[in-house]
Amino acid sequence: xxxxxxxxxxxxxxxxxxxxxxxxxxxxxxxxxxxxxxxxxxxxxxxxxxxxxxxxxxxxxxxxxxxxxxxxxxxxxxxxxxxxxxxxxxxxxxxxxxxxxxxxxxxxxxxxxxxxxxxxxxxxxxxxxxxxxxxxxxxxxxxxxxxxxxxxxxxxxxxxxxxxxxxxxxxxxxxxxxxxxxxxxxxxxxxxxxxxxxxxxxxxxxxxxxxxxxxxxxxxxxxxxxxxxxxxxxxxxxxxxxxxxxxxxxxxxxxxxxxxxxxxxxxxxxxxxxxxxxxxxxxxxxxxxxxxxxxxxxxxxxxxxxxxxxxx
Amino acid sequence: xxxxxxxxxxxxxxxxxxxxxxxxxxxxxxxxxxxxxxxxxxxxxxxxxxxxxxxxxxxxxxxxxxxxxxxxxxxxxxxxxxxxxxxxxxxxxxxxxxxxxxxxxxxxxxxxxxxxxxxxxxxxxxxxxxxxxxxxxxxxxxxxxxxxxxxxxxxxxxxxxxxxxxxxxxxxxxxxxxxxxxxxxxxxxxxxxxxxxxxxxxxxxxxxxxxxxxxxxxxxxxx
Numbered sequence: 063x064x065x066x067x068x069x070x071x072x073x074x075x076x077x078x079x080x081x082x083x084x085x086x087x088x089x090x091x092x093x094x095x096x097x098x099x100x101x102x103x104x105x106x107x108x109x110x111x112x113x114x115x116x117x118x119x120x121x122x123x124x125x126x127x128x129x130x131x132x133x134x135x136x137x138x139x140x141x142x143x144x145x146x147x148x149x150x151x152x153x154x155x156x157x158x159x160x161x162x163x164x165x166x167x168x169x170x171x172x173x174x175x176x177x178x179x180x181x182x183x184x185x186x187x188x189x190x191x192x193x194x195x196x197x198x199x200x201x202x203x204x205x206x207x208x209x210x211x212x213x214x215x216x217x218x219x220x221x222x223x224x225x226x227x228x229x230x231x232x233x234x235x236x237x238x239x240x241x242x243x244x245x246x247x248x249x250x251x252x253x254x255x256x257x258x259x260x261x262x263x264x265x266x267x268x269x270x271x272x273x274x275x276x277x278x279x280x281x282x283x284x285x286x287x288x289x290x291x292x293x294x295x296x297x298x299x300x301x302x303x304x305x306x307x308x309x310x311x312x313x314x315x316x317x318x319x320x321x322x323x324x325x326x327x328x329x330x331x332x333x334x335x336x337x338x339x340x341x342x343x344x345x346x347x348x349x350x351x352x353x354x355x356x357x358x359x360x361x362x363x364x365x366x367x368x369x370x371x372x373x374x
Numbered sequence: 375x376x377x378x379x380x381x382x383x384x385x386x387x388x389x390x391x392x393x394x395x396x397x398x399x400x401x402x403x404x405x406x407x408x409x410x411x412x413x414x415x416x417x418x419x420x421x422x423x424x425x426x427x428x429x430x431x432x433x434x435x436x437x438x439x440x441x442x443x444x445x446x447x448x449x450x451x452x453x454x455x456x457x458x459x460x461x462x463x464x465x466x467x468x469x470x471x472x473x474x475x476x477x478x479x480x481x482x483x484x485x486x487x488x489x490x491x492x493x494x495x496x497x498x499x500x501x502x503x504x505x506x507x508x509x510x511x512x513x514x515x516x517x518x519x520x521x522x523x524x525x526x527x528x529x530x531x532x533x534x535x536x537x538x539x540x541x542x543x544x545x546x547x548x549x550x551x552x553x554x555x556x557x558x559x560x561x562x563x564x565x566x567x568x569x570x571x572x573x574x575x576x577x578x579x580x581x582x583x584x585x586x587x588x589x590x591x592x593x594x595x596x597x
Contacts, residue, residue, distance in 0.1 A: 148528070152576070174535055177527050177545045188528070195532035195573055211576055229536025234558050237534070240571055244532055248573050256536055 068205065068251065069223035071168035072140045073112040075373040076346075077252065077281045082339060083346030084367050085142060085254065085283060086110035086358055088134070090124040092182075096133065099125075102355040103134055109359045110349065111370055112140040112169055114254070118149065121181025128158060131167045142225060143167050146175025151191035152200070152211050159201050163220030171225040171254065172197040195248045198224055202249030226250035228282075230267035231260060231306050239270040246280045253280055254348040257287035259298070260306040261337060268341050277343030284338035287350045288331035288361060291323055292316055328361055335365040375404035375495060376468040377502045378411055378488040383422055386464060389485040390423070390434070393461040398423070398487070399453060399475065400440035401467035408502055411466035411488050413440040419466060419487060444471030450478045457482055510581030510588060516569065518560035523577070525553035531574035534558070 067074055076083045086106040091098050106113050115130035131141035143162055147155065159170065174194040178186045192200065201222055203209050208216045226245040230238050242253060258264045264284070271277050289295045289307075292315045299307035311330055318326045331349075338344050347367070351358050362368055390396050398420040406412030420436035427434035437456040442449040444467035457463060457479055465472035466487035476484045492504035507524045513531075514521045523529050527545040534554030537544030541555040561567050579585070 174528050174530065177537070179527075179545050190529040191579065192576065193528065193530045193532050196576055199573065199575060227536070232534065232536040232538050233540055233552075234534070234538075234555060237558060237570065241532070241534075244571065244573050 067223075069168040069221040071112065071223045072373055073142065073169050073252070074223040076111050076371055079371065079373065081371045082344075082367070083112075083281070083283065084110045084362060084370065085112045085114060085346065085348045086355070087114040087116065087348070087350045087352070088130070088355060089116045089119060089352070090127065090130040092122065092124050094125050099130060099133065100137060102353075103137060103139060105355045105358050107137065107139055108370065109362045109368065111346075112142045114142040114144055114171060114348070114350075117144040117146045117173070117175065118181070119144075119176065121148065121176045121178040121183070121186075123182060128162050128165070128167070131162065132165050135166055140169065141167055142169040142171050144171045144173055145197065146173045147190060147192045147194060147197050148175035148178065148188050151189050155192065155197060156200060156204065156210055159204065159220050159222065160216070160218075163222060164218075168221060168223055169225065170201060170222040171227065172201065172250070173227055194226060195244055198226055198245055198249035223251055224249050225252045225254060227256065228253050229256035230258070230264050231256060235263075239267060239274060239276065242271065243274060243276050246276055250280060252283060252345070254283045255285040257285050257298070257305060257350060258334065258338065259311060260308055261334065263306065264338070265341065268343050272343045277345075281345035282343055283346040283348040284335075284341075284344050285348045285350060286331055286334050286338070287352060288354060288357065289315060289327040290354055291327070324357075328357060328364065331361055332364045335361075335367070339365075375407055375493070376470075377408050377491045377494045377504070378405045378466075378468050379491050380410055380415070380419070380466070381487055381489055383419075383426060386419070386485070386487050387423065387426055390462055390464060393483075394433070395435040395437070395460045396423075397437045397439065397453065397456045397460045397463045399444070399463055399465045399467070399471070400438075401444040401465075401471050402440055403443045403445065403467070405467055405488065406440075408496070411468070411471075415466060416440050419464070423464075441467070441471075444468075444474055447474060447478065450474050453478070508582070509577070509579070510585075511578060513577070516574070517557045518564060518566070518569075520553055520557050520560060522553055522557065530554065531577065 088103045113134055115127045117127040118124055127143050131143040134141040172194050178188050200211055204216050205219050208219050228242040295307050295312045298305045315323050315326055335347050398416050400411050400416035416438050420438050424434050439456055462483040463475050464485050464487045465475050468490040472484045472486045493506040494502050494504040497503050509523050526533055534552055538552040542548055543550040543552045561569055
């Protein structure tokens with residue numbers, strides 16, 4: 063990891079300064095209610111280094127991530143623009159990367175995206191001209207070599223700091239780190255993991271990543287989603303594939319009076335953050351407080367991650 | 375082979391509601407093998423249509439014929455004698471069939487009685503699965519002989535995604551094996567797991583339907 067910046071985003075600078083980074087997440091609304099989006103995002107300002115804006119997550123139509131990223135920029139927040147390959151082919155993807163860069167967006171998270179059968183338009187046609195690994199390679203090549211997929215020269219290279227997702231809890235278990243390595247080889251400079259609940263399995267994943275030298279090549283951020291309720295914990299455990307919520311957390315949430323469940327969920331999240339940060343190879347935390355953005359300041363503070371570092 | 379499945383009777387009845395006499399044309403090719411459009415199915419469909427129309431007080435006459443194949447003009451020809459006496463044709467070949475029938479009879483309405491589902495095969499009695507999407511440039515040799523274009527819901531070439539759990543794909547409510555788990559197991563058996571580490575780049579989709587209508591020409595066979 064060199065000291066030179068590929069994009070010069072705040073996120074990249076914090077990583078390269080050796081400090082732990084914190085990213086948040088803010089999903090655009092299912093309509094064009096800008097004020098609602100800004101209100102949610104306002105809780106993240108000053109409490110995280112950059113904010114992911116999701117690209118039609120779970121294949122549900124929302125306002126687009128590029129517009130959301132631009133709004134964050136105007137609010138003085140740094141966006142991590144998510145982009146999925148489900149809905150656009152290589153022409154549209156590259157076009158959007160160029161447009162996003164032209165708008166001043168400097169962090170891009172390349173994803174394949176959830177299958178549309180989970181969303182609100184299950185009859186939609188999917189595209190999948192590329193997958194996430196190819197998209198990483200595409201943007202890296204546009205940025206570093208000034209070439210599009212076709213070989214056409216790019217007039218003005220998109221300076222993007224490139225990220226990818228990794229799910230340490232899917233199968234085959236022994237392949238998950240290798241697949242993360244493929245994403246790193248293709249261009250990923252930082253990784254945000256799927257929500258972590260099974261700390262034991264995550265620890266093993268990180269050990270493998272360290273052994274393979276991946277943590278020397280890439281900044282890995284542990285994905286944390288606070289459990290808001292017993293219902294949410296049960297839902298995550300039963301219905302989200304590859305999400306493994308241990309019974310011990312559910313027992314803890316059940317063991318406190320109803321009015322204290324949320325506080326207990328936050329306490330668990332803070333413990334997880336601290337445990338992850340203590341692991342070798344973890345460069346930061348990706349805090350996905352889904353529709354709970356107003357609790358982010360409290361969580362980040364309790365985890366001892368405030369104030370956030372200032373970079374030039 | 376091409377896998378087909380009968381359309382719901384109500385849908386076919388709606389298509390032919392304005393006609394009193396129709397030809398029901400089957401095919402002895404793929405759709406006979408998958409029990410959807412052969413001689414037996416022609417007889418059953420014709421009879422169901424007649425019964426339904428009789429019950430509705432609007433009797434229908436059917437003429438039945440099962441072509442050797444419906445994807446060859448010469449095998450459509452034997453329909454001539456039936457079609458001249460009929461107002462419309464319901465073809466229960468794969469969707470190639472009704473288009474060949476259409477080509478032969480420019481002034482006769484033709485309707486599909488089947489839904490063409492996939493290029494695939496039977497995996498057990500009464501169960502057919504998809505194995506190929508005719509992308510026009512086969513790459514299964516790179517994946518242990520298994521097709522991720524067809525059998526991965528996201529057509530990943532760098533799978534498996536985070537939705538693979540205990541060998542099952544997150545799409546399909548538990549009914550679909552994760553092809554990437556199968557590719558992984560297969561490459562492991564072959565001692566070629568290193569192939570899973572290679573970054574696979576862009577597929578050329580111009581040989582698929584994305585490149586426009588595909589025509590295959592074998593000069594040595596052309597007359």
